[in-house]
Amino acid sequence: MRRASTLASSVLSRTLATAHGGVGVGVATSIAVHHNQRLLQVALYGSSSSSGASYTRWWSKSPARVLSLGVAGALISVAAAQEVHAKEPPPPELVPKDVVLYQYEACPFCNKVKAFLDYYDIPYKVVEVNPISKKEIKWSDYKKVPILMVDGEQLIDSSAIIDKLGGKIHSDKRADSKSDNDEEKKWRGWVDNHLVHILSPNIYRNTSEALESFDYITSNGNFSFSEKITVKYAGAAAMYFVSKKLKKKYNITDERAALYEAAETWVDGLNGRDFLGGCKPNLADLAVYGVLRPIRYLRSGKDMVEHTRIGDWYTRMENAVGESSRIKA
Incomplete structure (x- = not known):
């Protein structure tokens, strides 16, 4: 909660200063229009009394104060909501x-x-x-x-x-119950022993999807120019046939149906929670999100989100994981 309070205090200080300087209306309008208009309106009207006349008198005496308080209230609410889905840096x-x-x-x-x-x-x-x-x-x-x-x-x-x-x-801060740890362990095993094996048959399902996948692989991988051309086409062709063997190996009849079933199985496992870890992701959430991330915007990943209930959870995970902490070399 400290992060939310610090953010809110900072925003309140800046907003009050600018409002009394004559530009608070502009700040409030910009925030209302571009970020959270409905929440700002609730905060503004929640600051008034139940009487319209009382609200009008207070507004006429100090409009900047009303806007400042409304904006601060809105941002406190936003900050508090975001804290639940924020990164979790260790000490x-x-x-x-x-x-x-x-x-x-x-x-x-x-x-x-x-x-x-x-x-x-x-x-x-x-x-x-x-x-x-x-x-x-x-x-x-x-x-x-x-x-x-x-x-x-x-x-x-x-x-x-x-x-x-x-x-x-987590050595000095994690106090999960044994049942929580067992659930997390079970789902992490499911990721490694089941979910990952469904991915290749899906991303190499047909020649067009195999080419799409290898276009992504060669565009983001470490290949020379000549390797990119060779790998894209030869690799796509090879993996198309390999995927057929993988289907047989893992008893997959319909690769898309298997992917959809896995996504629905995961959502069922959430049992109405935002994350398997409750109000914040645990290691199983991160494992599922991690292995699905490379396919999310390929045809298979788009189909998965369109045809299953996993999209809302995936969006929450994107927000929770946030920007990469990778250091550019």
């Missing part, structure tokens, strides 16, 4: 000093790690690995991604990385 002493993620941009497991780092506002650098040569990770015996270097220590496997960092961050 400074628990934040690693040097974090480097070796990744493929489109990798769901890498995105799971990034969702964790972004939500907890842990600054990190990214090294995009060339999936053909893998020269960026030749120094490591582990030849997969993600690899996370944390203050010189190599961490591998997305779930193990999150367990290690999450254990440090």
Whole structure:
């Protein structure tokens, strides 16, 4: 609540100063029109008495005061509401000093790690690995991604990385019940053992979607110019056929139906809560969000949001995770 109070106090001070300087009306009008007109109106009328005459007399004596109070009230309400869905940075002493993620941009497991780092506002650098040569990770015996270097220590496997960092961050502040931890653990296992296996058959479902996916992969990956051309078309063709084998391996008959069913299963698991963690995301929320993030604006992800109830939760997660804490090299 401290963040909300600080924000509200700052806004109130600035608003009162500008209002009495003659520009408060402009500030209030801009905020009302562009941000939260209805909430501002409620705040303004809630500041008056039930008598219209009393309200008019107060307004005539100090219109700037009314606008200032209304704007401040509205922003306090907004700040308090946003606090529920805000990032959750750990105490400074628990934040690693040097974090480097070796990744493929489109990798769901890498995105799971990034969702964790972004939500907890842990600054990190990214090294995009060339999936053909893998020269960026030749120094490591582990030849997969993600690899996370944390203050010189190599961490591998997305779930193990999150367990290690999450254990440090929550060591002195987390007091979940055993049932909460069991639920979180169950859903994190569901992400790794079920949800991720549905993604490839969907994004490579047909030739057009395979090309769309590889256009995203090559546009965001670490490829030379010639590799981009080769990978886009040869890779799309290869993965189209691989996806058919994956369908058989994981007993998927209709890939879209499986994706929709998974999305609905997750929403059912929320049981009416904003997040599985309640009023704020837990590690399972971050895992689901992370692995879905690479497909969200591909055809498969758009279809998923259009045909299931997952869209509202996904939007809440986007707001909660917020901007990336990635440090530009």
